[in-house]
Amino acid sequence: MSESKLKPEELAGNIKYEPKEKDWLDPSVEFKHGVFNYSGIPKNVEYLQQPNPRKWQPTDKDWQLPENWKQIILEGLRDRLHRFRSLQIFMDICVRCGACADKCHFFLGSGDPKNMPVLRAELLRSVYRNDFTLASKLFGKFSGSRELTVDVIKEWFYYFFQCTQCRRCSVFCPYGIDTAEITLLVRELLNLIGINIDWIITPVANSFRTGNHLGIQPHGFKDSIDFAVDELEQITGIKVDAPINKKGAEILFITPSADYFGTPHYYTLLGYLALFHEIGLDYTWSSYASEGGNFGSFISHDLMKSLNAKIYAEAKRLGVKWILGGECGHMWRVIHQYMDTLNGPADFLEVPVSPVTGTRFENTRSTKMVHICEFTADLIKNNKIKLDKSRNDHRKITFHDSCNPARALGLIEEPRYIIKNVCNNFFEMPENTIKEQTFCCGSGSGLGTDENFEMRMRGGLPRANAVKFVKEKHGVNFLGCICAIDKATLPPLIDYWVGGVDVGGVHELVGNALIMNGEKERTTDLRGEPFSE
Amino acid sequence: MNIIFSLLTIAVLIVLAVLGAGTIKLDFLFGIIFPYAAVSVFIVGIISRVIKWAKSPVPFHIPTVAGQQKSLPWIKSSKLESPSSTPGVIGRMALEILLFRSLFRNTKSGLIDGQKLVYGSSKYLWLGAILFHWSLLVIFLRHFRLFMQPVPSFVLMLQNIDGFFQIGVPELYVTDILITAALLYLIYRRLADAKLRYISLASDYFPLFLILSIAATGILMRYFYRIDILKIKEFAVGLFSFHPSVPQGIGILFYIHLFLVCVLVSYFPFSKLLHMAGIFLTPTRNLANNSRMKRHVNPWNRPVRVHTYDEYEDEFRDKMEDSGLPVEKSNSLERN
Numbered sequence: 001m002s003e004s005k006l007k008p009e010e011l012a013g014n015i016k017y018e019p020k021e022k023d024w025l026d027p028s029v030e031f032k033h034g035v036f037n038y039s040g041i042p043k044n045v046e047y048l049q050q051p052n053p054r055k056w057q058p059t060d061k062d063w064q065l066p067e068n069w070k071q072i073i074l075e076g077l078r079d080r081l082h083r084f085r086s087l088q089i090f091m092d093i094c095v096r097c098g099a100c101a102d103k104c105h106f107f108l109g110s111g112d113p114k115n116m117p118v119l120r121a122e123l124l125r126s127v128y129r130n131d132f133t134l135a136s137k138l139f140g141k142f143s144g145s146r147e148l149t150v151d152v153i154k155e156w157f158y159y160f161f162q163c164t165q166c167r168r169c170s171v172f173c174p175y176g177i178d179t180a181e182i183t184l185l186v187r188e189l190l191n192l193i194g195i196n197i198d199w200i201i202t203p204v205a206n207s208f209r210t211g212n213h214l215g216i217q218p219h220g221f222k223d224s225i226d227f228a229v230d231e232l233e234q235i236t237g238i239k240v241d242a243p244i245n246k247k248g249a250e251i252l253f254i255t256p257s258a259d260y261f262g263t264p265h266y267y268t269l270l271g272y273l274a275l276f277h278e279i280g281l282d283y284t285w286s287s288y289a290s291e292g293g294n295f296g297s298f299i300s301h302d303l304m305k306s307l308n309a310k311i312y313a314e315a316k317r318l319g320v321k322w323i324l325g326g327e328c329g330h331m332w333r334v335i336h337q338y339m340d341t342l343n344g345p346a347d348f349l350e351v352p353v354s355p356v357t358g359t360r361f362e363n364t365r366s367t368k369m370v371h372i373c374e375f376t377a378d379l380i381k382n383n384k385i386k387l388d389k390s391r392n393d394h395r396k397i398t399f400h401d402s403c404n405p406a407r408a409l410g411l412i413e414e415p416r417y418i419i420k421n422v423c424n425n426f427f428e429m430p431e432n433t434i435k436e437q438t439f440c441c442g443s444g445s446g447l448g449t450d451e452n453f454e455m456r457m458r459g460g461l462p463r464a465n466a467v468k469f470v471k472e473k474h475g476v477n478f479l480g481c482i483c484a485i486d487k488a489t490l491p492p493l494i495d496y497w498v499g500g501v502d503v504g505g506v507h508e509l510v511g512n513a514l515i516m517n518g519e520k521e522r523t524t525d526l527r528g529e530p531f532s533e
Numbered sequence: 534m535n536i537i538f539s540l541l542t543i544a545v546l547i548v549l550a551v552l553g554a555g556t557i558k559l560d561f562l563f564g565i566i567f568p569y570a571a572v573s574v575f576i577v578g579i580i581s582r583v584i585k586w587a588k589s590p591v592p593f594h595i596p597t598v599a600g601q602q603k604s605l606p607w608i609k610s611s612k613l614e615s616p617s618s619t620p621g622v623i624g625r626m627a628l629e630i631l632l633f634r635s636l637f638r639n640t641k642s643g644l645i646d647g648q649k650l651v652y653g654s655s656k657y658l659w660l661g662a663i664l665f666h667w668s669l670l671v672i673f674l675r676h677f678r679l680f681m682q683p684v685p686s687f688v689l690m691l692q693n694i695d696g697f698f699q700i701g702v703p704e705l706y707v708t709d710i711l712i713t714a715a716l717l718y719l720i721y722r723r724l725a726d727a728k729l730r731y732i733s734l735a736s737d738y739f740p741l742f743l744i745l746s747i748a749a750t751g752i753l754m755r756y757f758y759r760i761d762i763l764k765i766k767e768f769a770v771g772l773f774s775f776h777p778s779v780p781q782g783i784g785i786l787f788y789i790h791l792f793l794v795c796v797l798v799s800y801f802p803f804s805k806l807l808h809m810a811g812i813f814l815t816p817t818r819n820l821a822n823n824s825r826m827k828r829h830v831n832p833w834n835r836p837v838r839v840h841t842y843d844e845y846e847d848e849f850r851d852k853m854e855d856s857g858l859p860v861e862k863s864n865s866l867e868r869n
Contacts, residue, residue: 013647018727049838083833085589086816092582093811096737098729099635099658102642108650113731122732134803135736142538144734170597174635174662175808176817178597208840209848218849219856245859287858288842301592306837317842337594340828363604363617367825374604381607408595410602410615410822417608432640432652436599436614465650 008497011457017102019113025126025146027155031058034454037161037447040201045194047205048303052194058157063150069193070148074131076189081132087185090177091128094121100169100177105439106162109458114159117169117179123159124186127152157195160186162455164444165298165330166403171436183445188300196299200446203295207307212257212291221287224260232270235528237520240277242285245318249284250355252315254369255326256293256484264504265487267526268327271511275376278385278516279356283324289314292331293484297338298446305342308334311369312343322352323369327505329483330444332371332411333404340367357382371405373414373482376510380421386515391525392423394532395478395502397509398470399428400463400490401438402483412436415482415506422513427474433466443489456489457496464497471501479503536724539738543746546796547789554788560779563788568772571795578802579810586814594829597817599638615822622821630812633663658722665715668708669744671695672751675706679766680773701756709752716745736804743797750790760784 036058045053054064066072081088100117102108107115114120122144129145130136136145146152165180190196203213210217216224225242233239243249253276259269276283289310296303315323325335340346349368352361359378361370379385399419405411412435419426433439442459443452470476479490479501490503512525524530554563600611612621613628628634641655674691678684696704720741723729754760760783768780780787800806813819846853846860853860 009647012644015644015647017642017644019731021730024731082589083592085586085591085814086595088586088589089811089815092586093805093808093815095805095808096729096732096734097636097658097662098726098732099639101728101732103640108642108644113728116728116732118732138803139735142535142735144736167597170817171599172635172638172640174629174633175812176597176629176635176815178595178817181595181817209845211845217852218858219852222856222858247859287853288845302835302837306839309837309839310842313839313842335825337596337824340825341593341831342834345828359605361604362826363602363823364825366828369825377608378605381605407597407599408824410598410600410611411604412601413608414604430652437638462650465648 006454008457011454012461015109015111017107017111019111024114024119024122025141025144027123027146027149027151029155029158031158033451035162035452036158036455037197037199037449037452040196040198044198044201044205045196048201048208050194050196050201051192054194056194058154063154063195065150065153065193065195069153072192073148073153073189076192077128078132080185080188081128084181084185086178086181089175090121090182091125091132093175094118094125094177096122097174099172099174100179103169103172104179105164105166105168105442105462106455106459109442109461110455114155115162117173117177120159120163120179121177121182123152123156124182153190153193153195156186157190160190161197161447162459164403164440164442164447164459166440166444167407168403168437168439171407184298184301187298191299197446197449199449200295200298203293203446204299204303204307207291207293207295210290211286211288211310213293213295214257214261216257216261216290218287221260221285221290225285228260228266228269228273232273235270235524235526236274236516236522238274238277238516238518240273242273242276243283244285245287246284247318248320249282249318250321251281251283252289252311252318252320252323253283253285253326254289254292254311254323255372256328256331257291258293258484258488259326262484262488264491264502264508264527265484267508267511268487268505270526271505271507271509271514272326272372274511274514274516275385275507278514279379282355284318284320286314286318292325292328292335294331294334295446297330297334304334304338308339309343311335311339312346315346316348321350322364323349324352324372324375325369326372327482327484327507329402329404329485331484333408335367335369336409339369354378356384371409371411371414373411373418373506376507377414377417380418387422387510387513388515389422389424389513391512391522391531392509393425394525394529395423395509396425396427396474396476397423397478397480398467398474398476399426399434399506400441400467400479400481400486401434402481402486403438403440403444405482406436406438410436411482415480418506418510419480422509425474427470427476429466429470433462439463439466441483441486441489441493443493444485448485448489457493460489460493461497463490464493467494467501468498471498477501480506480509482506535733535735536738538735539742542735542739543742546743546793547746550789550792551785554792555785563792564768564779565772565777567792567795569777571799574799575801578799579807582802582807583810583814586811590832591816591820592831592833594820594824595816596820596822596824598822602822617821617823617826619821622819626813626819629818633659633666636662657718661715661718661722664711665719668712668715671708672706672712672748675708679762679769682766682770703755705756709748709755712748713745713752716741716748720745740797740800740804740806743793743800747790747793747797750786750793754786754790758784758786760787
């Protein structure tokens with residue numbers, strides 16, 4: 001159900017990177033369908049005890065803000081300047097050199113000058129200068145200051161929900177100014193007066209209540225896992241064990257809920273199940289912590305903490321030794337850079353040791369959570385699993401580095417090592433579009449909705465373009481990735497711009513290649529597609 | 534508008550210096566009060582700003598990494614782009630501060646035929662920036678030959694290197710050429726690139742024009758209108774050793790130069806020029822990528838509402854039991 005009627009040629013055809021001379025301090029935005037997200041539904045805003053639940057939409061003239069909205073925002077900003085050195089520094093030191101300007105996928109796909117990271121930040125900085133610095137008093141408008149008005153709030157909503165917190169700009173900034181940090185804090189401010197989007201609020205509410213974004217209750221969760229076990233048996237002839245809420249298991253496995261509910265995520269789930277069986281892993285799923293993703297991290301540090309708390313709590317309750325995490329992008333930013341700080345110390349867990357290889361994961365010695373790619377790369381390196389690369393011969397594969405694993409973890413070689421060991425045809429996209437310079441799918445940080453379709457296609461243009469390049473050059477027909485949002489949003493993106501390239505997880509490829517002890521003669525991959533002759 | 538405002542400001546400042554020091558002979562004000570005041574503002578301003586920054590804690594461990602993490606021993610990690618240890622962080626910061634590593638990464642994007650995105654390496658910003666900053670530092674240090682007697686040996690060495698080509702009398706300093714060229718380029722790119730024109734504020738043009746005017750007056754004094762260097766040195770040494778005396782007959786050019794320097798120095802703590810200090814404190818660069826190795830503590834880590842397992846089980850116990858999931862407190866006895 002896409003709202004955008006624009007054909008790809010039309011959409012790309014009108015992109016210009018030369019903004020017209022018009023003062024950006026003038027806050028004017030137009031909420032056209034296809035380029036914004038609907039507001040959080042009051043029921044869920046209320047359930048999460050967030051401010052100002054009400055029925056409203058961005059297209060309304062009156063956003064029904066609380067009477068003292070301005071005071072709330074300015075006090076909220078002051079409070080955050082005191083609590084986050086990042087914010088204080090990022091407000092003060094930008095020199096507007098413009099190095100970031102054409103690094104943002106939303107700018108590259110829209111040409112809208114306020115999508116240049118520098119200007120996105122200036123939307124807040126102009127208010128900061130006005131109310132928190134001397135410069136505005138001395139130089140007035142020439143200091144680039146402006147009064148906080150309802151129109152500014154609307155502009156913030158528009159542009160700070162047109163940033164996917166991918167942090168590509170931060171890599172190029174000479175001071176490392178991180179727009180993701182600014183975006184998160186502005187979204188936090190907006191949320192203080194009841195401005196948020198439903199694609200964040202509802203998953204957060206669901207996750208809070210049922211443990212996962214989709215609101216799947218424990219029995220539904222069990223059904224999904226059982227169903228996958230049956231399906232894997234049909235493909236491989238092996239009935240695997242997939243314990244849920246099992247006390248005393250060695251390892252707790254946490255993965256995004258889309259893995260057991262979405263396609264093509266599902267094939268990655270089959271890959272996990274096959275792998276864990278084959279190495280005889282003593283692990284458990286959890287229905288309470290049945291979500292690795294954390295949409296709270298898209299809107300507030302407090303909600304991020306509140307959802308994330310379940311992982312350690314469940315690890316403690318079940319008495320596991322350590323935690324293993326599946327393929328996901330923002331989940332891993334939260335695990336890597338926030339979890340231990342928010343909800344640690346995890347002193348009730350042990351430093352992760354692979355029960356198969358004996359490798360001690362020293363890099364996780366405090367947080368005690370290992371990325372599945374680290375875990376599997378170690379298995380392959382130690383020859384602990386048998387792989388038949390030719391089972392992926394029907395795939396010509398390229399790999400999309402997901403933003404957060406690349407720029408928060410530096411998890412770059414592990415997935416490549418795995419891919420190269422499970423397939424014969426691997427081709428990299430151009431170097432400016434991968435690894436630390438990777439381009440976002442355009443739908444991260446809660447923006448992956450149907451109503452936002454046009455903006456998603458715009459934001460995903462640079463990624464799609466790079467895929468098209470390797471498709472034309474090498475005949476690539478499979479785009480591997482390690483992020484649940486990628487798996488959900490790259491397929492429509494690729495269909496729109498490129499066509500003829502499937503999207504799937506790295507552990508789907510592992511599952512294809514994995515030779516299981518006692519398996520029946522395999523003729524298809526995990527999707528039921530025949531192997532090539 | 535922003536550029537005109539900046540130029541006008543510079544013009545007003547120059548007129549002020551000409552009128553003040555030239556016409557009404559406020560030598561004491563322009564020669565002694567302003568320099569001391571400017572330096573005081575600079576020191577107090579920078580220190581209080583850094584204290585302000587330092588007072589805000591770093592709640593989360595958020596480096597932006599640009600290379601392979603340290604994980605499995607057989608995977609080569611990128612020690613400078615994704616440092617996992619303090620020496621690595623120092624290396625990364627040194628590269629950033631001394632060589633502008635991130636700017637060196639810069640690319641320029643273009644859209645061909647409205648369909649194909651291309652990225653080319655683009656090093657001009659890096660080159661302009663690095664020439665400007667290093668020249669400025671060398672010129673600043675060179676000035677110590679005027680402040681100190683005897684002249685420190687490192688200053689003499691710098692002077693020799695800078696005047697290496699030995700062109701003309703007095704010999705030409707390379708940095709004088711470089712800083713002028715770099716500044717002109719930095720101004721040019723703000724005007725030539727539509728994106729930059731769009732984002733540039735008066736406070737972006739102003740320091741460029743200000744520093745260019747300072748460089749220009751300095752160059753005029755050295756190469757064209759030879760001024761009495763001995764008098765200037767006497768004056769500068771006096772200022773520097775807190776025995777100031779009002780210089781006589783130095784000429785208006787010198788006062789313009791000095792006044793603009795005072796303006797620059799006192800403008801510093803209230804402007805984007807603070808990046809000089811801020812770069813040391815930026816949490817996306819100065820933290821090691823060891824987030825899972827070492828716990829980072831947030832001093833204000835505050836309690837939040839959580840949905841506990843017990844609450845969860847209370848809500849879903851029946852469904853859990855019916856589907857055979859283990860529970861902590863069974864209802865099945867009561868239900869039977």
